Amino acid sequence: MTSRTDALESLLAAIREDRASGAAELADRGVAAMAQGVADLARAGPQERRAGALRLLQRVAALRPSMAPLANWTLRFVETLADAWDLPPAEWRRRAGEAARLLRAERAGFRDGLRAAARQPLGGAGHVVTLSWSSTVLDLLLAAAPAARVTVAEARPRCEGRVLAERLLERGRRVALITDAQLALAIDAADLVLIGADTICRDGAAVNKAGSRLAALAARAAGKPFLVAADSYKINPRAGADRMPLEAMDPAELWPERPEICTNVYFEPVPAELLSLYITERGAQDLEGIGALVAGWGARYAAAGL
């Protein structure tokens, strides 16, 4: 029992400490933690199982409050248990494992929807600017913008933009890497800007790597479309941009010799009025479409009593 608890605790700690993975990858790890923790409730009664699952959901969601998919996929996980609360222990454990697999399959299916939604807005682009690393952006650049050359801003301090650049190069694409400071210059020369997002707020703002709002301001000034690619599980139906906690990371990443004067905030919201289009697995959406998806999530959280 203790070793199982330890296993859960180390899964949770890994999510809390993981600064390299995107929101989608963290969601996978959150679901794995839910599967572990829910399986641990096998000997409990139906009430206790449900209460325990909801408690764990809230705990996982709180690990990285700026990462909405972590909360939404754990909610979805709990939803799949709706007819399972009184199963015998062995059956319950099987369902916990099954649910994790089911959710991974659901999420894998989003890829096709995102690609379909991106085909029209991205298909004609000759030059796309993006920043940092996003597995969604990589997939859409490969599948829906096959002719575009891509300029990637590095995303200090960790420079994850290099990862995106490498992956595109491996696929034979034309790529330029720039400092974040060169975003306005790059956007002047591009057809559009495409970013991923860690969260879509209830007011439609997209939370993404710092520099995203600067890119959006430059795109608006240059009259270039600014697109956000994000599946609907990135929607946080409970917080507007003004309520988003912006995590400050290790200041030594900026200047190892003088961490005491450094501020290292990774994420920032891009307000909805700067966004041209949302590419989701449920089609390309305008702000009104995002509003409907926000309402849907709100109803699901309410149904879970949260």
Add this chain to the structure above:
Amino acid sequence: MTSRTDALESLLAAIREDRASGAAELADRGVAAMAQGVADLARAGPQERRAGALRLLQRVAALRPSMAPLANWTLRFVETLADAWDLPPAEWRRRAGEAARLLRAERAGFRDGLRAAARQPLGGAGHVVTLSWSSTVLDLLLAAAPAARVTVAEARPRCEGRVLAERLLERGRRVALITDAQLALAIDAADLVLIGADTICRDGAAVNKAGSRLAALAARAAGKPFLVAADSYKINPRAGADRMPLEAMDPAELWPERPEICTNVYFEPVPAELLSLYITERGAQDLEGIGALVAGWGARYAAAGL
């Protein structure tokens, strides 16, 4: 003779290669190169001296076409020789050396004018955002904004913002260092943005470190004043922002392992419509005031036959 020519050539090469100094420091080096080259003309006749001085002026100016002070101070240097073309060689050499000292003194006097112009717009600021290194900005923060804490964007790839941060810390000031990508977040929390400039274009655009236009867009969006501090010798009366050559530097500075995909442009123009105020040694100016200074420079270049 050859060793004097070598001395001139190495001064010119040093200006061409110097990526660390600001425009004002480069102007000093340009004047030193003029003094050397003009002294070398001691044995020539008046016509040849004048032609040689103007040829050298054009050569020095062309070393760093985005650095207007280099051209203006070399023009000013030639202007001081107006009554000296037919002096005997020893006297001529003395005048060349004197002119260099005179110009340094003139330039040193600008400091008080800049401080006076900055007192009103900066005096009440509690929190100023800037980026990169500028000796003018440092002096104005110390002399005209004594109560302000300062947030400095690092200015990738060379991170000269650290130099400004260090200098402010040495003077006991409150300083935060941020990535360039955090500029919008920082400006939200600040009273105003203050940058230096390497050039003020004939259309009033300010050429400064990449990221400056992003900062200006963020300032406009947040309703914060965006101030440029630059003495009038930074005015390029002959080029608008659309004609400014933007120097691309060593791409290996961005990503040593993959320089072949990197683009490393240091400077970008901030268009006049994003600038709230110009702080010059001839007072705080609006765009109209800058237009008058531009016209003054145009007349001086015309008078030199350039």
